[in-house]
Amino acid sequence: MKITVAVSGINTIDNPGPGAGICRALKESGMEIRAIGLAYDALEPGIYLDHIIDKSYIMPYPSGSKEAFIERIRDIHEKENLDVIISALDAELPIYMDIEPVLVEMGIKMLIPTKEMFRLRDKLKLKELSEKIGVKAPEYISCTSLSDLHKATEKLGFPCMVKGPFYEAFKATSPGEAEGYFIKIAAAWGYPIIAQKFIQGDEYDVIGCGDGKGNDMGVFAIRKMTITKLGKVWNAVSIRNERLIEATKKVVSGLKWRGGFEFEVLMENKTQDIYVLEINPRFPAWVYFPAGCGINLPARMVKLLTGQEFETHSDYKSGKLMIRYTNELVKDISDFEQISTYGESGEVKK
Amino acid sequence: MMDRDKLSVLAISDSGFIFDPVTGHSYTANATGLKILELLKAGKEEDEIKSAIMDEFEASDDEVTVDIQDFVENLKKYFLV
Amino acid sequence: MKKEYIKPYIKRQSAGVMNKFGVTYNKGHREDIEGIPIGRFTDEFGSPVFVLSEKVIRERYRKIYSYFSSKYPKAKMSWSYKTNYLGAVCSILHQEGETAEVVSDFEYEKARSLGVPGNRIIYNGPYKPLDSLVTAFTDGAMVNLDNFDEIIKAEEAAKKVGKKVSVGIRVNMDTGVYPQWSRFGFPIENNGAFNAVKRISHSEHLHLEGIHCHIGTFMMDPNAYKEAVKKVVQLMRKIEHEFEITISYLDFGGGFPSNNKLKGTYLPPEVAVQPVENFIDAVADTLLDELAPDEYPDVYLETGRAIVDEAGWLISTVDAVKRLPDGTKSYIIDAGVNLLYTSAWYNYKVEIDRELHGAYENSILYGPLCMNIDVVAESAFLPPLPKGTRIILSPMGAYNVTQWMQFIRYRPAVAMIMEDGKLEQIRRAEKLEDITGPEFVPDKLRKFNL
Ligand SMILES: Cc1ncc(COP(=O)(O)O)c(C=O)c1O
Numbered sequence A: 001m002k003i004t005v006a007v008s009g010i011n012t013i014d015n016p017g018p019g020a021g022i023c024r025a026l027k028e029s030g031m032e033i034r035a036i037g038l039a040y041d042a043l044e045p046g047i048y049l050d051h052i053i054d055k056s057y058i059m060p061y062p063s064g065s066k067e068a069f070i071e072r073i074r075d076i077h078e079k080e081n082l083d084v085i086i087s088a089l090d091a092e093l094p095i096y097m098d099i100e101p102v103l104v105e106m107g108i109k110m111l112i113p114t115k116e117m118f119r120l121r122d123k124l125k126l127k128e129l130s131e132k133i134g135v136k137a138p139e140y141i142s143c144t145s146l147s148d149l150h151k152a153t154e155k156l157g158f159p160c161m162v163k164g165p166f167y168e169a170f171k172a173t174s175p176g177e178a179e180g181y182f183i184k185i186a187a188a189w190g191y192p193i194i195a196q197k198f199i200q201g202d203e204y205d206v207i208g209c210g211d212g213k214g215n216d217m218g219v220f221a222i223r224k225m226t227i228t229k230l231g232k233v234w235n236a237v238s239i240r241n242e243r244l245i246e247a248t249k250k251v252v253s254g255l256k257w258r259g260g261f262e263f264e265v266l267m268e269n270k271t272q273d274i275y276v277l278e279i280n281p282r283f284p285a286w287v288y289f290p291a292g293c294g295i296n297l298p299a300r301m302v303k304l305l306t307g308q309e310f311e312t313h314s315d316y317k318s319g320k321l322m323i324r325y326t327n328e329l330v331k332d333i334s335d336f337e338q339i340s341t342y343g344e345s346g347e348v349k350k
Numbered sequence B: 001m002m003d004r005d006k007l008s009v010l011a012i013s014d015s016g017f018i019f020d021p022v023t024g025h026s027y028t029a030n031a032t033g034l035k036i037l038e039l040l041k042a043g044k045e046e047d048e049i050k051s052a053i054m055d056e057f058e059a060s061d062d063e064v065t066v067d068i069q070d071f072v073e074n075l076k077k078y079f080l081v
Numbered sequence C: 001m002k003k004e005y006i007k008p009y010i011k012r013q014s015a016g017v018m019n020k021f022g023v024t025y026n027k028g029h030r031e032d033i034e035g036i037p038i039g040r041f042t043d044e045f046g047s048p049v050f051v052l053s054e055k056v057i058r059e060r061y062r063k064i065y066s067y068f069s070s071k072y073p074k075a076k077m078s079w080s081y082k083t084n085y086l087g088a089v090c091s092i093l094h095q096e097g098e099t100a101e102v103v104s105d106f107e108y109e110k111a112r113s114l115g116v117p118g119n120r121i122i123y124n125g126p127y128k129p130l131d132s133l134v135t136a137f138t139d140g141a142m143v144n145l146d147n148f149d150e151i152i153k154a155e156e157a158a159k160k161v162g163k164k165v166s167v168g169i170r171v172n173m174d175t176g177v178y179p180q181w182s183r184f185g186f187p188i189e190n191n192g193a194f195n196a197v198k199r200i201s202h203s204e205h206l207h208l209e210g211i212h213c214h215i216g217t218f219m220m221d222p223n224a225y226k227e228a229v230k231k232v233v234q235l236m237r238k239i240e241h242e243f244e245i246t247i248s249y250l251d252f253g254g255g256f257p258s259n260n261k262l263k264g265t266y267l268p269p270e271v272a273v274q275p276v277e278n279f280i281d282a283v284a285d286t287l288l289d290e291l292a293p294d295e296y297p298d299v300y301l302e303t304g305r306a307i308v309d310e311a312g313w314l315i316s317t318v319d320a321v322k323r324l325p326d327g328t329k330s331y332i333i334d335a336g337v338n339l340l341y342t343s344a345w346y347n348y349k350v351e352i353d354r355e356l357h358g359a360y361e362n363s364i365l366y367g368p369l370c371m372n373i374d375v376v377a378e379s380a381f382l383p384p385l386p387k388g389t390r391i392i393l394s395p396m397g398a399y400n401v402t403q404w405m406q407f408i409r410y411r412p413a414v415a416m417i418m419e420d421g422k423l424e425q426i427r428r429a430e431k432l433e434d435i436t437g438p439e440f441v442p443d444k445l446r447k448f449n450l
Helices: A019-027 A066-080 A093-106 A115-120 A123-133 A146-156 A175-189 A242-255 A288-292 A297-305 A333-342 B031-041 B046-056 B061-077 C038-045 C054-071 C087-096 C105-113 C130-139 C148-161 C192-201 C223-243 C276-290 C305-311 C432-436
Strands: A002-008 A032-039 A055-058 A084-086 A140-143 A160-163 A169-172 A193-197 A201-211 A216-227 A233-239 A258-268 A274-280 A321-323 B017-019 B026-029 C010-012 C049-053 C075-080 C099-102 C121-123 C142-145 C165-172 C206-212 C249-251 C298-301 C312-323 C329-333 C349-352 C361-366 C375-382 C390-394 C414-417 C423-427
Touching: A002 A019, A002 A066, A019 A032, A019 A288, A019 A297, A032 A066, A055 A066, A066 A093, A084 A297, A093 A115, A115 A123, A123 A140, A123 A242, A123 A274, A140 A146, A146 A160, A146 A175, A146 A193, A160 A175, A169 A175, A175 A193, A201 A233, A201 A242, A201 A297, A216 A242, A216 A288, A216 A297, A233 A288, A242 A258, A242 A274, A258 A297, A288 A297, A333 B017, A333 B026, B026 B031, B031 B046, B031 B061, B046 B061, B061 C010, B061 C312, C038 C049, C038 C312, C038 C390, C038 C414, C038 C423, C049 C054, C049 C305, C054 C075, C054 C087, C054 C276, C054 C305, C054 C414, C075 C087, C087 C099, C087 C105, C087 C423, C099 C105, C105 C121, C105 C130, C121 C130, C130 C142, C130 C148, C142 C148, C142 C206, C148 C165, C148 C192, C148 C206, C165 C192, C192 C206, C192 C223, C206 C223, C223 C249, C223 C276, C276 C298, C305 C312, C329 C375, C349 C375
Parallel strands: A002 A032, A002 A084, A032 A055, C049 C414, C075 C099, C075 C298, C099 C121, C121 C142, C142 C165, C165 C206, C206 C249, C249 C298, C329 C361
Antiparallel strands: A140 A193, A160 A169, A160 A193, A201 A216, A201 A258, A216 A233, A233 A321, A258 A274, B017 B026, B026 C010, C049 C312, C312 C329, C312 C390, C349 C390, C361 C375, C414 C423
């Protein structure tokens, strides 16, 4: 049985999306997969990775109209007869959550979080999230003015973390430093800015997938060894830490999580207590790493959606190493012409 | 006089895709745009281009005059003429 | 036969914007509003012209009210005048059963002149002149006080009226939404509200009847209303317990969003803005959770934009086409920020009155004023528009026809499509006398020779 899966986030750039990793995992799963890339720009590298992505289409931006988005998918569906879409970008998830019923009617299946789950991933909802999953959250106070910040840091003490509403986090060791970061973040990202208690510890990531009914479809934990300037993991090592795995399973059972996710936590050095930092409501860019170690979550997801048996174990070895590297492809300007003028790579399908 | 040397090297594809092998820039144009570009490349003056366009398409003199000017302004912006 | 002419274009491809499909699907054109061709509005009333729909206003109102009242038995709604105080609009909502919510002496008088009885008016706002308080108390209006000085002013007004009068207080609180609207009313958190109640309970002239809040406008998260309801009910309990006062109404203000695209939001409003039912659920479900049936007070909503915003359009006309020195395409249209105060916050939906071919470009829409700030849309994705193209901007029903100003140009007509499909003018275009009427030129300035 051939299964056609469309995957977004095929921008394997310096701030990589997970799409190419998902396609590679699917191609190596033993299933007969036709992988369709959904790109937003003619230079997303995935478009040119013919060995793992069979064909790519340009999508309208999720910021445009919902109808346009549905129309484009309908268009692609007519040509490709899609079975599954795996959405892998935060910015487009809300639109998929919205149109999922329409897709189901077309015969396209997805496993994505509900709006309520998506809401909980908001940095300002960390307290609520931590209560729901029974994992601690570092104390934090949201601030919209310097006087808020002063009050907050008085309460939290130094050092403390100063974080933006979307991106960026700095460790401040004095009121002056905290103020500096506050102004810098506010200028770039606006308010609110979060002052967070500093906890001495290490950061870990766990990838997982939930079936939406509270059952866990497999988890895999890593310690980040090197990260890029944008905070993305570059090299990592697999670990087996039962407390961490237990905590992750609580995310799946406690929230009845639906779809792939990345659970970012901090483990306090002194106490080994786990603190939740964030949940990303989709597979992370390093999704191939667990697949290479026997926990092929994209394949399990596709099997679940297409009614096939799938494994749910989390049996993997610690000490596996992920080395990310950069590479160059040689293509022709006509390949670029193709995607940029017709919105699809390769022969234009009628 | 308009300098048209740069136009002569452009690789123009029927799809509307244009590649400039000297600068590495690429462009997209529509059929009307391609037509004007070909005519410019062939050394035609704006008046000749206008009548060629009006022979082929249903359009008013005023509209085409303004549009050709606008198109050439765009080419200048891209340093193609 | 000659071929159809399509305006020529050439465009350089640059990283990040090589997505034709991002936008070519975005072709928005509309030839009519509720079946009436765009040209008919401009033929009858000139350009620009605001258009409102009676049908949409009634439908939006009924949807909100019937949902709210099906969940909470003592649901009431009061029309927020500032959102749109055209007589026709207010009258529709009064016909539907809404009382009037006003925030100034002018709005108060306007409501009275439309025939709203004083005791069907809610009088809010941070500034209420003494005279207007006297009138409001005499008429038996619901007055919500904003600050301590106003409590004192209200006592003075009550003394003049010569009877003990009922008042409410406006409160504010942290609902987890930023920025917090803390400048209006008394803060619940540091006991400011409680102290205000204490002060009122000692007054010989005032009697506390209700609690009012309005946590912000265009709220994106219904949970903020859950918080607001919880905190206000807690306050109510505490007040009733400590002072033996019975609170007869709670008023949660307005603030539900409309399907408008706020600047700085990424997703389209159909996705980013939650349905209004979710907001009503937040209010009503929390009320039902927190209250026992025998203590249900009247609960008011003062929903403004969510009722009327999507019932309005502005039709305007392209007067000139201009390419800026940096290559950006721009159009001068006959409506500017003088009419579109809200363009500072929203990226309106921009539609054109016909199907046009040609390459879509990010274009700027400039208004007709001689001011650099007169930009109606910074980046509208449009095909090349010939002069005379009508541009339809929406949603337009909320806060434009009240916040517009007479600056440089006359204010245009406002038309309403009635439920039966008839077209009515509900405000004519301004004339010179409308503007010079209130003016006086001293005699010695009247003569000049040029
Ligand atoms: C007291 C009060 N009530 C109601 C409203 C109406 O708000 P909205 O149009 O956001 O529903 C406002 C608007 O500012 C207000 O100040």
